[in-house]
Amino acid sequence: MIFTDSSLPPVLPEDAAALVTAVAGSVLLPGDAGYDDERAVFNLNHDLAPAVIVVAESAADVQATVAFAAGQQLKKSVAVLLDGMEPWQGDRRLVNNLAPEEATDAAAIYGPERYERLTAVKKTYDPANMFRINHNVVPAT
Structure with missing residues (x-):
């Protein structure tokens, strides 16, 4: 099964x-030569098909x-994905996916036992x- 963002x-x-002219590295779309080779190492757990792969050569490329x-509404796409995962969220959150305003209460995020540790x-x-x-964890006093 290949995962794509159909939204x-x-x-x-x-x-x-415009992206091709703006970067020094390669810009690959599905079907382009080299696209499958680059996406093969993208995530070994899932067969993902990104809309675009950029093989960046510099910070300017990034x-x-x-x-x-941003112009392609990537942020909206990520929000749709995270909203779709809400039924499986429960009381746990992946710390790496928190927005800065969500990370203010690390103790609540980790839970009392884990936060104490x-x-x-x-x-x-x-x-x-x-x-x-x-997502600062303050040292115990």
Whole structure:
């Protein structure tokens, strides 16, 4: 089974033309030579078929790709995907998928038992709280 995002129209070659000129790396659409080779390592657990694959060669390529994705409503596509997964969410969340405003209460996200264990580990290995940027766990006192 190949997973695609059918909630959005496919990216057409004429749509990707601006991206092709903006990046130094390769831009591959389904059916292009090399597309299957690049997507084969995308995720080994699922047979995914991204609308576009960019083989970035620089940070500028990544920036151009993100700008292109924004124009293609990628954020809307991700929101649709996450909303569709809501029935299976339960009381757990994947920390990496949290928006900054959702990450304010790490204790609630991890649960009391797990958070207590994390604060103890943090006290031992990072008592100065140097690593605090993403979903901070404050060291135990």
